Amino acid sequence: MxxxxxxxxxxxxxxxxxxxxxxxxxxxxxxxxxxxxxxxxxxxxxxxxxxxxxxxxxxxxxxxxxxxxxxxxxxxxxxxxxxxxxxxxxxxxxxxxxxxxxxxxxxxxxxxxxxxxxxxxxxxxxxxxxxxxxxxxxxxxxxxxxxxxxxxxxxxxxxxxxxxxxxxxxxxxxxxxxxLGRNATPALYRERGEFVLGRARVLREPARITFLATGPWPNTVAAEAARELELRGVPVGHLNVHTVKPLDRAAIVAAAAEAEVFVTIEDHRVAGGLGGAVSEVVAEIGGPVVRRIGVPDVHYDLVGGEPYLLEHAGVNAANAIAQALEVIAC
The missing domain is CATH 3.40.50.970 (Thiamin diphosphate (ThDP)-binding fold, Pyr/PP domains)
Structure with missing residues (x-):
């Protein structure tokens, strides 16, 4: 402590x-x-x-x-x-x-x-x-x-x-x-809002691009990427999916109706975590392209501080923006 x-x-x-x-x-x-x-x-x-x-x-x-x-x-x-x-x-x-x-x-x-x-x-x-x-x-x-x-x-x-x-x-x-993580991280909220297990929190209303993130640093990355896209005039949403199970299916279905692309962000393997859970829902209902950002599917044998390792894994705002824009530019 x-x-x-x-x-x-x-x-x-x-x-x-x-x-x-x-x-x-x-x-x-x-x-x-x-x-x-x-x-x-x-x-x-x-x-x-x-x-x-x-x-x-x-x-x-x-x-x-x-x-x-x-x-x-x-x-x-x-x-x-x-x-x-x-x-x-x-x-x-x-x-x-x-x-x-x-x-x-x-x-x-x-x-x-x-x-x-x-x-x-x-x-x-x-x-x-x-x-x-x-x-x-x-x-x-x-x-x-x-x-x-x-x-x-x-x-x-x-x-x-x-x-x-x-x-x-x-x-x-x-x-x-x-x-829970180990280090202090930036605050997500300016106001005390309601927290309900199993219910995602809408930080930005779903839009053409919607980021779905879980945990502190992934949500920080999503917030940074959303601010940058907003400055470029690109409609962008952001959901904090704090409960990975049970997943807020209703929120994902609602967001899918607005989005061309979902970008999931997590400090977890790209396989099996939030990105996998969201992809399962989208596969069942049809919906936007899903791009997943997380730790790559390799033996990640690097030693270093958390910011360095996240950057190396591509869990950063630049990658989130690039993944989203690549889809909507098609």
């Missing part, structure tokens, strides 16, 4: 605190602040961790509601499933590449298959821990986990939306995967 997490205690205080700092606070810090506030209100909420530093914050104040499992993500998921007998909701926290990939079978059988109220939180998602190398790239998690029944898959767009998503996830009756 990067921020000093003492201070705001109630959920309303956390909301105000994060909103005021939404461009500088890390999403994982916003999440922990929110989880602490929720746990103070609900003594049945449990927080399980796999060698995270939550013990410095959560466990110090509420040791009865915290269990540290160590570097044992498979065990983390199975223990979390078992704890739902006496606790609800149960938050199981780990690093994105390991809590999703290493624990996939446990998530499939113990959590999703049993439809239990386990909230799996994967931090360091996408390429946010790229300085550790490809072992720490979490670029397959959306694809792996949206395959599983009952499991909601959520990637908030910034720190503020992380607060909203955490509250919604805690209130959701079923299993959820909440995908």
């Amino acid at each position: 990067s921020a000093v997490l003492s201070g705001p205690r109630t959920l309303d205080e956390v909301r105000d605190h994060v909103w005021e700092r939404r461009s500088e606070i890390q999403a994982r810090d916003a999440y922990v602040l929110t989880l602490l506030a929720l746990a103070r209100e609900n003594p049945d909420l449990a927080c399980l961790t796999a060698d995270m530093d939550y013990q410095d914050h959560f466990a110090t104040e509420m040791p009865r509601q915290h269990v540290e499992l160590g570097i044992a993500e498979q065990n983390l998921i199975s223990v979390a499933a078992g704890m739902t007998v006496g606790a609800s909701p149960v938050f199981a926290n780990g690093m994105g590449p390991f809590v999703s990939g290493r624990s996939w079978e446990q998530i499939k059988i113990d959590v999703a298959g049993a439809n239990l109220p386990v909230k799996i939180v994967g931090t360091h998602s996408g390429l946010s821990s790229g300085h550790f190398g490809p072992t720490h790239h979490a670029t397959e998690d959306l694809g792996m986990l949206r395959l599983l029944p009952n499991l909601t898959v959520v990637a908030p767009g910034d720190a503020w939306e992380t607060v909203q998503a955490t509250v919604a996830v805690a209130e959701s009756p079923g299993p959820v995967y909440l995908r």
Whole structure:
């Protein structure tokens, strides 16, 4: 964690605190602040961790509601499933590449298959821990986990939306995967709007070109590309698809009626993630051309900071604009 997490205690205080700092606070810090506030209100909420530093914050104040499992993500998921007998909701926290990939079978059988109220939180998602190398790239998690029944898959767009998503996830009756990054990212919103699981947020009304993005940096890229196209006089829309499963089919169908091209943007493999999910809907209904921007289908063995790796993968505004204009120029 990067921020000093003492201070705001109630959920309303956390909301105000994060909103005021939404461009500088890390999403994982916003999440922990929110989880602490929720746990103070609900003594049945449990927080399980796999060698995270939550013990410095959560466990110090509420040791009865915290269990540290160590570097044992498979065990983390199975223990979390078992704890739902006496606790609800149960938050199981780990690093994105390991809590999703290493624990996939446990998530499939113990959590999703049993439809239990386990909230799996994967931090360091996408390429946010790229300085550790490809072992720490979490670029397959959306694809792996949206395959599983009952499991909601959520990637908030910034720190503020992380607060909203955490509250919604805690209130959701079923299993959820909440995908968070590692670094502070630009704020998406100028006003506090409503967040609903499974409902995309319209940042710009669908138009001839419509960007669909999930997660912080992809939405930042989409917003930058949309501003540039607007300056060129090109009609452009932008949907923040924060919930990859269940996908907001109605929003995609409505946008497809206006668009000549969809450009999906994600810090995930181009196969299987948001682009794949959107393409499935478009293939069923007919609609615009879909161009997908994400991590290429190669062994992405680069080591470097998140901005460098995203740029290298083509997850940038210039590529988003080029992909869109190539279609509408045909």
